[in-house]
Amino acid sequence: MRSLLYLYDPLCGWCYAATSGIARLRAAGVVVSLRPTGLFSDPGRVMTPEFADYAWKNDQRIAAMTGQTFTKAYHRQVLQAPGTAFDSTNAILALTAVAIDSPDGEADALRAVQEARYVAGRDITDIATLGTILTEAGYPGAAAAFDARAATLLSANAARLAAGQALMREVGGSGVPTLVMVDGASRRLLDSDALYGPSDGLLARFAATLALA
Template sequence: MPVPLTSGQTAAGQVVTYLFDPLCGWCYGASPMLHRLSETGTVVTLQPTGLFAGPGARPMDAGFAAYAWTNDQRIERLTGQRFTQAYRSQVLEAEGSLFDSGPATLALTAVALTQSERELEALAAIQAGRYVEGLDIIALAPLAAILREAGLDAAADRLTAPDDALLAANRARIAEGRALMARLGAQGVPALVAENGGRQRLIASNALFGSFDNLVSHLNA
């Protein structure tokens, strides 16, 4: 007879896929829940979608900066994640800046190819660099510095001089993320996909912003 799961416990061997974009404020807001899930022994696989890369990138302007800051304040109230004045002034209001997640996504792919078990940690470091320290992570140099500070030197080396293998792997990961979103009908990010018995199902994104027990109950349903 199976042993009932206790509160906050996921099924043994639970695997989830996290659809995200590193410049998505709501994905940053969901980070504590993802880390807590990982700490329970759940395997959290990161799947970037390139939502704000390539054709999804755009120039920053005053209107978009104001919209983003208002949205970020809502995320902070809901999740407790910090969005600092340094981020507001040095990133959102920086003249000539871009809203482009391509470089950050490439940095995470470099981590996936070198120390994949630390990719969730690397994502958190990149998010903190942007939203807390106010680093405008639209260039490879500041991203490589973040990786080195986290002890991810091999990934930083690959990011500093991207080769064809890294670029191809990055394109493939983004394509896989977009295909998974389309197949499961995900309308945006963040999104979580539970895998049980070889089957995948989409978890409602609001489960990432409630109680941890509620998220676990969705995964175990």
């Protein structure tokens, strides 16, 4: 059975812009499994005025190219908050908790986390904030597991990150978002640019390889 693996990082603006495309693929019946890579995870970095300016300019470029929303609340409350962490470690752990507790919910939980940052202007590097976001999104079990940080969750998270990074190396990916088609034992890198286009174009582009036509 053919399916897609989606390599992502919660702090990647391009991954946020790709969220609607992933949702359209799933709605069309494509099996899409998420794999974090930890691109912006530990040790991360701290927000500075210079980095904030760079990030905002990049976000505006993404918005212009894809139509995705990056609000003034995000600009003011996240980017213009010097000392705020730019580190996806906690967000990835929270999403791993969802993947374990509700295997089909990770994509929706990722969208909730992304919108909390880029639309509502909430700090998704903060542990308490992430727990609240998971609960609000309908994953209280995952929120409890994330808060408890059991050794089993930490081990599963480390394994997911290692697998995502290994897959990126295997297919020759250069960053996130990355789409990989899985067909039996075969894995093949796909062009992720179609994720940013209209729904019809996205599905048509993947019709041949995903047997949607």
